[in-house]
Amino acid sequence: MSPLSNEASLDTISRMLDELSEPRIVITEHFEILHANQAYRAAYGAEAPGRHCYEVSHGYQRPCDEEGESCPLRMTLASGQPERVLHIHRTAHGDEHVDVELMPLADISGHRHLFIEKMKPLQLASSQAAADKMVGRSAVFRRMLLLAQRAAPSRAAVLLIGESGTGKEGLAHAIHDSGGAAQRPFIAVDCASLSETLLESELFGYEKGAFTGANQRKQGLVEAAHGGTLFLDEIGDLPLSQQVKLLRLLESGSFRRVGGINSIPASFRLIAATHRNLAAMVEAGSFRADLYYRLAVFPIRLPPLRERREDIPLLAASLLERVAPGRRLQLEPAALQWLLQQPFNGNIRELRNLLERASLLSDGDVIALENLRADEWNSTPPATPAMQDFHCGLLPLEQLESRYLQWAVEHSGLSRQQLASALQLTERTLYRRLAGRQKKAPAA
Template identity: 50%
Template structure:
């Protein structure tokens, strides 16, 4: 073992591994120079079941297939940060696994010697089940930096009971994110109840939320449980909370603060038990300054805000979303669909003011015109198409030959190349690795160190 690390001797390593064997979470021991020194059984089962070698190999080579550490490939490197600070570091990454690319929540803890010097690391890796980095016929899908930031925030808060406020334009998948918060919590086996706050009058909102007693109003012939009661032990998702009538906001605030409520027409106080997740596309603070939304309610519901990215800010995910949405809309009696390269380029270059909801509608409409099973540009019928001839829409949508040719002809820095392609430097390295090519080093061209 000393051939890999002079700081961690074999006795240290054996003691660590014996301890980690009792941990159900996949864990590895690493040197300060990124080498994997040991792994527990959980890691071997989940991340090394394909038989590929990992001991003595660099963590970035095993997990990312990079030739350089993550920070040099445009990603956050927890080891570099933890080595400098001597404290734990946590990050969400997309790793290569025997099952393909997967989101992994990485927690890195330094091992200190008697002089508090970092001599190694223990890394715990938890696969994120609430989202997929591959095409999937259900749930959250994506792997772009913007998507991963939102997913990382979700992972941070899901295990707590803090109220969560999902912010972002319409059509960005707020209900899917809310459900993912629920599924990542201790309340996952309890109800997930959705309340659409749009278009509800004061009376209807109150009776739907709190329920009512028999005789509370005309037509109330029996007691009815409200959605708060239905959500007992689980999660209550208030969608478009910015539309809650002002007169009802004070009652909602009282519910959140006291944890109790009364049914309409009732006298008894009932104890509520739910985790609150709210969502809106409206600027609530701006509305509060105009008296259109209670400021005290805003601060109650926004203990942990998560901003969801617009589709135009995660263009790298469009090909993945297209495949996923077509699979979701296929159904038992519908034939599978494919999308031509030119159609994918057009989809990737569209501005998508309606976000994922608009993309889904465009694909469902195009499906009806694609009689031979292939969706082509003429089937999309986009209202506005901006063709960016100077920039490929996304390298994920170009074939390997076209991508390699573009990279080879590009004059400029690594950062400039990533910007020209409309992707992050991390995504650029992934595609280069997939194409088994490197950045050109000739004079005047791209230089990795720039």
């Protein structure tokens, strides 16, 4: 049976899609666009009908899965179910993260011939340099975004798990901003920085006279978050004695101010974050299992920067806009190469700090390698035998290079790969020159 045998229903569906403000297309199982609604044509171009979806949305010549992307059509054909993926599409506004959902349409005889593709541009993050948003394009970053996108409209408790500096607080904000309560308060509580007694009065507030110094009633953070989001950062640092109080709040949906007798209803969306392994803490008895299951309804792991190195150029451009607005700073190629090789145990925060310092050290509009590596050279002993050669007469250049390389290997503290990049040599050339030096050494 031809996919178009049911012309009347295609017309009806097309008319329905034209009423919608978000981009929608109807495609065949051979990727051909049969109908594109007005919103799609405005975002992707008027010439869409008759062309292939992968061509219009991505500029590809072949289906997405042959270009290293997931293909929702092939996934739907295999599963018979609607499928959802996160793609980066070429739109009139530039490259955008788009939540793509593909739904099979059953025809009269129950076969699947046509599919509706629904596209929702993501507000959570940007795939282009942006000073005010989370940015990233890597597959691991997109997997994380898709989870966040699914969690955002619900009120389910979200647990963000990731090393320090991976962007947990930023993601919590983004989830809040793209959820249904964006206009309501976002209240962040750092569980690690508050003492046991302070935490309780900060969270629940207190009544006048509850303790010495409580001269008037004070609203707590739970009350301040009413209708919005309560973000509990470093939840793994919450002492056991406070865990039970938090559990009571989550189970009963109410709390009492310190020194108060009335139970006050609480209504907030909970997002918690930790760099600790809470499941292991539960095993070890330092975190309550019942609280863990309440918090981890929807866990999202944030990848460390070393797992998404391909995002470093985009992150660096965005962070430079943030730390030095208006200066249009660029990284010289050697500086970017060097950044790509750093371990970044402190993740994006470390990258940001490095760029901020480098921006202060750079006078022009280019960040040079030495601006980034200032710390290493600062801590290097000022004079070594090789460096003193500069002050004790002229040397043949070849000998000077040879001594300099020896000095760099011994004192820079860099791996061979990092050193080669810092010297703007390929690793192979560095090895060759070092080997040449060693061969000549006995005769020297």
